[in-house]
Amino acid sequence: MSLRVYNTLNGRKEPFEPIEPGKVGMYVCGVTVYDYCHVGHARANIVFDIIYRYLRYAGYEVNYVRNYTDVDDKIIARANERGIDSQELAEQFIRAFDEDMAALGLDLPSCQPKATEHMAEIIAIVEKLIERGIAYPSGGDVYFSVEQFPDYLKLSGRNLEEMQAGARIAPGELKRNPMDFALWKAAKPGEPSWDSPWGAGRPGWHIECSAMSMKYLGESFDIHGGGKDLIFPHHENEIAQSEGATGKPFVKYWLHNGFVNVNQEKMSKSLGNFFTIRDILKTYDSEILRFFILSAHYRSPIDFSDQNLDEATSGLERIYEALEAAAQAVEGCPESTEPCPEADAFKARFAEAMDDDFNTALALGHIFDAVRTMNRLIAEKKFRKKASLVTEVRALHAAVMQVGDALGLFGSDPAAWLEKQRLIALDKLGISVAEVQEQIERRVQARADKDFALSDQIRDELDARGVILLDGPQGTNWKVK
RNA sequence: GGCCCCGUCGCCAAGUGGUAAGGCACGGCUCUGCAAAAGCUGCACCGGCGGUUCAAAUCCGCCCGGGGCCUCCA
Numbered sequence: 001m002s003l004r005v006y007n008t009l010n011g012r013k014e015p016f017e018p019i020e021p022g023k024v025g026m027y028v029c030g031v032t033v034y035d036y037c038h039v040g041h042a043r044a045n046i047v048f049d050i051i052y053r054y055l056r057y058a059g060y061e062v063n064y065v066r067n068y069t070d071v072d073d074k075i076i077a078r079a080n081e082r083g084i085d086s087q088e089l090a091e092q093f094i095r096a097f098d099e100d101m102a103a104l105g106l107d108l109p110s111c112q113p114k115a116t117e118h119m120a121e122i123i124a125i126v127e128k129l130i131e132r133g134i135a136y137p138s139g140g141d142v143y144f145s146v147e148q149f150p151d152y153l154k155l156s157g158r159n160l161e162e163m164q165a166g167a168r169i170a171p172g173e174l175k176r177n178p179m180d181f182a183l184w185k186a187a188k189p190g191e192p193s194w195d196s197p198w199g200a201g202r203p204g205w206h207i208e209c210s211a212m213s214m215k216y217l218g219e220s221f222d223i224h225g226g227g228k229d230l231i232f233p234h235h236e237n238e239i240a241q242s243e244g245a246t247g248k249p250f251v252k253y254w255l256h257n258g259f260v261n262v263n264q265e266k267m268s269k270s271l272g273n274f275f276t277i278r279d280i281l282k283t284y285d286s287e288i289l290r291f292f293i294l295s296a297h298y299r300s301p302i303d304f305s306d307q308n309l310d311e312a313t314s315g316l317e318r319i320y321e322a323l324e325a326a327a328q329a330v331e332g333c334p335e336s337t338e339p340c341p342e343a344d345a346f347k348a349r350f351a352e353a354m355d356d357d358f359n360t361a362l363a364l365g366h367i368f369d370a371v372r373t374m375n376r377l378i379a380e381k382k383f384r385k386k387a388s389l390v391t392e393v394r395a396l397h398a399a400v401m402q403v404g405d406a407l408g409l410f411g412s413d414p415a416a417w418l419e420k421q422r423l424i425a426l427d428k429l430g431i432s433v434a435e436v437q438e439q440i441e442r443r444v445q446a447r448a449d450k451d452f453a454l455s456d457q458i459r460d461e462l463d464a465r466g467v468i469l470l471d472g473p474q475g476t477n478w479k480v481k
Numbered sequence: 482g483g484c485c486c487c488g489u490c491g492c493c494a495a496g497u498g499g500u501a502a503g504g505c506a507c508g509g510c511u512c513u514g515c516a517a518a519a520g521c522u523g524c525a526c527c528g529g530c531g532g533u534u535c536a537a538a539u540c541c542g543c544c545c546g547g548g549g550c551c552u553c554c555a
Contacts, residue, residue, distance in 0.1 A: 011485095031555075044555035074553070156550080162483055163551070205553085227555030228486095234554090257555070258486090264547065268554060295504080296494065301487080301548070311493060311505045318504080321518080353495090362495050365503035372503095372520085379512095379520050452514060459516075470517050479518085 003058065003355045005223075006299060008231060008254040009155055013357055018222045019252060024055050024062045025221035027213040027251075029230055030112070032069040033093035034078045037100050038274035039289075039304055040260045040267045044227050046290055047257040047298040047358075049106045050407055051225070054354050057406035064109040065216045067209060068094050070116050071202055076191055086192050087116070100277040104286050105408050111216050115208035119194045122203045122211040125245045126183045126196075134244040138174040140186025140199045146179045149240045155254060156232040181237055183207050206237035210250075214242060224251040228299075231256060258301045267304065275304070284309050285421065290408060291316045294360040315368075316409075317421060319400075322371040324414035326397040329378045333390045340395030346370050350403045360407065367403065370396050425480035429466045436467060440476050443469070 003016040018024050028048045031041055048066075055062045070090035079086035094114075115122075126142050129135035134148040146152045146160065153160055160179065167178035182204035187193030193200040203211075213221065219242070226235065235254065242250040259266045262273045280289060292312035296302045346366060353362035374396050377389045384390065404410030426433065439458050446454040459469050462478075470477045 029555080032553085038555085040555050042555085047555090072553095156484080158484060158551070166483085166551075229550070229554050232550065233552090259549075259555075261548080266549070266554090270554080292493095299486095300494090303493085307505095308493065314506095315493095315504050325519085359495075362502070365495065368503050375519055376521085447514080450514080456515065463517090468517060471513075471515095472518080477518095 004357055005253055005255060006357045007252075008256050009251075011157075014253075016253065018060070019220060022059070022061060024060045024223060025217035026052065026055075026062060026064045026223040026225065027209070027217055027221065028064070028066045028109075028224075029209060029226040029234065030067045030069065031097055032072050032074060033090045033097060034072070034075040035093065035269075036096055036276045036278060038267060038269075038276050039280060040227070040274065042100070042104055042277050042280075042289060043260050043293050043302065044225075044257050045101060045106055046104060046293050046408075048225050048255075049104075050294065050360065051223075051255070051358055052107060052109070053408055054358060054406050057403075058351070058355075062110070063217060065111045065113065065213060066109040067212050068097070068112060068114045069205075069208060070094065070114050071192060071208075072205060080190070090116075096278075103281055104277065105290065105411070107408070113212045113216065115203065115212070118208065118211050118215065119196075119203070121215050122207050123184075123196050125207060125211055125214075125241060128245040129183065129241065132244065135183055136176070137198050138176075140201055141174065141182055142184035142198055143175050143180040144183050144237070144240060144244070145176060146181075146240065147177055149244050151243065152240050153232075153236060155236050155239055158232065181206070181233065183241065206234055207241055209234070210238050210242040210245070213238075214246075214250075219246040219248050219250070221251060223253045223255060225255040225257070228256045228258060257298045261301050261303045262305070264303065266301075284313070285417075285424075287409060287412065287417070288313050288316055291364075294407060294409075295364060297361055298358055313421065315364075317418065319367065319371055319410065320412075320414040320418050322374050323397065323400065323410060324418065325378055326374045326393050327414070329383060330390050330394050330397070333384055334387070336387060336391045336394070338388075338391050340392050342373070342392055343395035343399040346396065347399050347403060350406075354406070363403070363407070367400060370400050374400075422478075422480050426467070429480065431465060431467060436462070436478050440469065440478065444476060 004013045005016045006013045026048075028044075031037060052062055052064050068090075071086070075090055076086050079089040082089065126135060129144065130137065130142065133145075135142055135144050153163075164177070164179055169175050169178050173182075184196060184198055184201050184207075185204060186198070187200040187202065191202065193202055213224065224235065224238075231254075239250050261267060265271060265273060267274045288309060292309055293302065295312060295315075346369070349366045350363050353359045353366060356362070374393050377383065377393050380386065380389060401410055423433070426436070439462055443455050443458040446452075446458065462469060463481075466481045468479050468481055470479065
């Protein structure tokens with residue numbers, strides 16, 4: 001069984017064969033740092049985080065580069081609004097981005113370059129393109145000439161003539177063809193700028209990614225990722241610039257994640273229907289958000305709502321409860337080195353799901369199957385005395401933890417995680433832990449007195465307010481509905 | 482207008498030619514003082530119509546409904 005990935009370049013799933021066996025070079029477009037990130041950014045980064053994790057789980061050595069776009073029109077505009085330096089604004093949101101990604105539990109990429117630190121590389125590519133007749137200086141700008149690059153629009157599958165019909169040349173742009181795009185923009189007063197052979201200026205939006213990806217991963221590399229909305233024009237233009245300059249294939253596999261929707265509509269700044277990562281993390285644990293995102297295939301749209309997040313919470317709690325129960329059930333039992341075919345089969349199914357274009361939804365289904373098996377075995381009579389069952393539960397527990405690591409899940413201590421969730425939930429109900437404890441004690445006394453009417457009344461009252469009492473061998477526990 | 486995607490159980494969601502994974506919710510049973518949790522168990526012919534095929538949720542056509550890109554966007 002081997003990995004197959006959906007490649008936007010040809011619209012099909014194809015076998016994943018890295019340029020250099022065993023090694024993967026992967027570049028993902030980061031963010032333009034002028035504002036806080038929203039849940040859409042969270043999805044993109046979580047998706048590529050699990051791709052990064054799974055590739056390593058599958059044995060690849062991965063060089064993962066994710067950039068910061070720290071020079072751009074929007075950064076300049078926002079900095080001007082606030083009357084601060086654009087670099088200062090960029091630094092502020094780079095820190096915010098790093099905090100958000102850490103809060104989401106993302107593994108750090110191998111390298112996180114900044115556009116402003118790669119001016120020499122950017123200028124070198126522009127010079128090369130001019131040299132080859134694919135780009136031309138005009139005023140203080142430099143434009144890429146789309147007519148000189150026959151493969152233009154091969155990623156997005158569009159038609160140049162039709163696009164030209166609707167394209168306009170903005171005032172001040174000295175383009176030969178309306179579809180030509182800026183590689184270098186002449187500095188306007190008050191804008192950050194760098195010296196270049198064409199005078200002071202700054203890079204266009206797309207060129208930085210060509211420069212940084214090729215610098216760290218080579219002129220041809222394996223995976224380039226980003227949101228679907230980057231296919232055109234950003235990634236299309238990256239291909240044009242890069243292949244135009246090198247004459248070599250730029251990227252082997254283009255991977256694009258689907259959007260986060262709110263009420264079936266794309267979450268976006270312009271629609272104003274977005275939630276920032278830091279706001280959501282106040283209400284929902286980051287692992288719940290990750291679990292929710294992994295519950296759908298990465299290329300499908302996913303609808304963001306309280307109901308969906310609450311369902312994800314229930315599902316994740318079920319898994320953590322099983323992990324906790326399994327760990328407790330086998331504690332102190334003799335260890336065994338016996339192999340466990342069931343656990344091996346489970347891991348094989350997990351790998352098979354992930355190998356099919358990172359089918360995390362199916363992979364989670366397999367994890368739930370393993371959870372049910374563990375629960376079933378633990379519930380057997382005299383479980384602890386049956387060595388084969390103990391061995392199987394141990395092996396399944398270890399296997400779930402292992403595949404969980406490949407998804408960035410189940411890394412918390414189950415008891416602590418569940419406790420945190422129920423405290424959060426209780427807080428939402430506006431009930432204090434002390435009050436619940438007090439009621440439990442009253443009920444314990446009532447039960448001791450065999451006053452079941454009072455006992456049930458106490459439980460029903462709490463139930464009506466959203467708190468469920470659970471009587472177990474170790475006494476009475478509680479959880480939120 | 483051009484290009485593209487989606488429509489599977491009450492809700493979420495896999496499955497893309499061989500007879501529907503999983504989760505949440507719901508019903509029954511076991512357990513329990515009674516419950517809950519857990520387990521067992523029950524619960525869908527896949528938007529509509531037509532076609533191809535021995536066989537279609539899966540392929541083709543049309544229709545209906547929803548969405549995306551074409552301008553900054555994860």
